[in-house]
Amino acid sequence: MPLHTIEPQRLYRQIAGQLRDLMVEGEFSVGSRLPAERELAQQLGVSRPSVREALIALEVEGIIEVRTGSGIYVKSRSAANNNPSTDQDTPDDWGPLEVISARIVVESEVAALAAQNAGKAHLKAIRAALRRMQDEAARGEVPRWGDEAFHESIAEACGTSVLLDTVRRFWQARNGPLFERLGAHFEHSTSWQAAISEHQQVLWAIEERNSAAARRAMQKHLRQAHKRYSASWRRAPAR
Incomplete structure (x- = not known):
């Protein structure tokens, strides 16, 4: 065949x-x-x-x-x-690397808008989410909840409900079984420390009200995420 x-x-x-x-x-x-x-x-x-x-x-x-x-x-x-149905159309069925590629396009602009529109409460929520990521990582946990809160808080700050709903759909996929399995192979303490540093760059740009810098920082973060998940199976570090 x-x-x-x-x-x-x-x-x-x-x-x-x-x-x-x-x-x-x-x-x-x-x-x-x-x-x-x-x-x-x-x-x-x-x-x-x-x-x-x-x-x-x-x-x-x-x-x-x-x-x-x-x-x-x-x-x-x-x-x-036991051939499963292939006609699903839910975030759980979205390809993880394809989702990240879409996030590069969408969330970069979301970050740029957040730099323009974020109020004090929005900035407080983004900072709190980053601290949660740092705390989770310090405890040896996968900082996924802080990560989700960080990106959702930025989407809330962008001022567009459609984009907020879109980012939430991305996170439905991010929490699905395909992403979970991919993360089991390629997420580890070193990759999460790199991701936290990238998140910090996004936050700083938003705090500075610098839309162009926020866009670049989010693009860099998500491109690096795509690169991490695309690494050679042989080079994937132990968890």
Whole structure:
């Protein structure tokens, strides 16, 4: 059953479907190692981030197992036979790396607007969220709640309810199973310390009422987040 080029519609789900079908047909047996991410991307004619999203989806389904430093292995053919519906349209089903790409576009402008429109109460909420992130990290916790509060507080400060709702939808996806699994591989104390520093730069720009600097700081933060989640499986540090 040869691989074939995929049309870009719910791309990672189409990739996952092809790989799942190959497992059901027996071309990838239980315990066998899948081709490397780069090789799969070349054969399918898609980007590596899309392949990564597909692999994460298959891991969430229990079909494959990612062994950092070793490779990606078929875990269960029976799980592969239980082909899930691919017509969902909820944030839980959005591809994590695609979400981050969208956030770069949207939240950079949200930060720029917040620099113009934030009142004292908004600034207080953003500062409190950053402190919560710092406190959570200091306790050895994943500072996800502080992170969410930080971005939502900036969206509240931007003065546009539609953008606030959009950012909240992003966070529905961020708290979903695909993001959770991706974070299990690539979130660690070093990455979170870097993220907290990037958040501080965003806050400073908003406090200075510098829209251009706030836009740049948010773009930098989210691009770095995309880079962190796109790192080599082999180089992902231990948690």
